[in-house]
Amino acid sequence: MKIKSEEIDSLFATPIQDIVIDDEELMQSIEDETYRLMAKFPDGQAVSNYGGYQTPRQVWWNGESKIYQKLGEDILPIIKDYYYRTTRNNRTQEMKLQSIWGNVANRGSFNMIHIHPSSQVSAILYVKGGGEQGDVRFHNPLGLTSRMLELSCGEVEEYTDYNVDRWYVSPMRGRLVIFPSYIPHDVLVNNTDEDRISIAMNFNIPLL
Ligand SMILES: [Fe+2]
Numbered sequence: 001m002k003i004k005s006e007e008i009d010s011l012f013a014t015p016i017q018d019i020v021i022d023d024e025e026l027m028q029s030i031e032d033e034t035y036r037l038m039a040k041f042p043d044g045q046a047v048s049n050y051g052g053y054q055t056p057r058q059v060w061w062n063g064e065s066k067i068y069q070k071l072g073e074d075i076l077p078i079i080k081d082y083y084y085r086t087t088r089n090n091r092t093q094e095m096k097l098q099s100i101w102g103n104v105a106n107r108g109s110f111n112m113i114h115i116h117p118s119s120q121v122s123a124i125l126y127v128k129g130g131g132e133q134g135d136v137r138f139h140n141p142l143g144l145t146s147r148m149l150e151l152s153c154g155e156v157e158e159y160t161d162y163n164v165d166r167w168y169v170s171p172m173r174g175r176l177v178i179f180p181s182y183i184p185h186d187v188l189v190n191n192t193d194e195d196r197i198s199i200a201m202n203f204n205i206p207l208l
Contacts, residue, residue, distance in 0.1 A: 014141060015086040016167065017178040019078065021125070026071075027173050030127045033067040034102040034197050045101070051109030052190075055102040071125070072097040072201060075176070079121050079203045082178050091205050095120070098202040105134060105196040111187035113139065119181045119202035126198050129171030133196035136177065139184040140165040171196050 021027075037055045038044065044053045060068040076097055084092040098119050105111075116122045124136060146156045146163040156163055168188075169177050179185075181202060190196050 010161065012142060013161070014138075014180065014183060015082070016138060016169075016183075017082050018169065019176040019178070020172075021174045021176055023174070027127045029067055030071060030102075030125075030199060031197055033065060034104060034127070034199070037065060037102060038104055047114075049103065049105070049109060049111050052103060052105040052111075054104075057099055057101055060097075060100045068100050068102070068199070071199065072100045075123060075125070075201060076203070078176070079123060079178060079201075083121055083203075089205070094205050095203050096206065098204045100199060100201045103196075103198045103200060105187070105190045105198075107190055107193055110134060110189040113184050113186040115184055116181040116202050119204040121178060121203040122181045123176060123178045123201045123203070124198050125201070126171040126173060126175045126177075126196070128173060128195055128197035130194070131170045131172060132192050133171050133194055134188045134190040135168040135170050136185055136187050138167040138169070138179065139186075141180075141183050171198065 034055065037059060038053050041056050041059070045056045047054060055065075055068075059065040060072060076095070080092050080095050083089060083095060143165075145165045146159060147165050149163060150156050169175075
């Protein structure tokens with residue numbers, strides 16, 4: 001058999017960007033601000049978290065947290081760059097910060113699987129934690145692939161872009177993870193005595 005071409009197209013890719021912000025002063029100010037908000041608003045707001053603490057959603061736009069507000073504004077150009085590079089959307093410059101909140105995950109806390117509806121891009125900035133405080137786990141939005149192969153056709157010898165169905169990202173101070181809001185994700189349990197602090201953000205382009 002004579003083969004003329006043997007191309008495999010890479011289609012339907014999912015862009016997850018991993019950035020490290022090297023600014024210790026900024027990270028410390030966000031950590032301090034998150035603990036300040038937790039002390040002032042101890043009830044917080046529970047959404048997908050089991051245990052742990054989430055800051056009330058309104059603190060960044062009602063004037064309570066200038067630090068969260070400024071963080072969202074400073075991250076926005078990075079998000080626009082990611083969005084344009086991955087979508088070529090001609091309204092990218094209209095993208096806005098939709099919501100921002102802080103998470104404090106102490107021992108035993110975790111987040112159930114969820115998506116972030118009504119936004120296009122989401123981001124997580126880790127400001128406290130060194131790798132052992134619970135990874136975020138992204139799930140293949142196209143459904144099970146490698147797991148299905150393992151179960152039905154034998155073992156997967158190595159994971160590739162084509163067969164991976166879960167992707168783990170560890171907390172690390174200064175790490176900014178950007179992802180499409182539609183990707184299902186959960187957060188593994190924090191089994192340490194050190195808090196994991198992360199700031200979650202949603203961005204969207206307002207509907208016409
Ligand atoms: Fe989330």
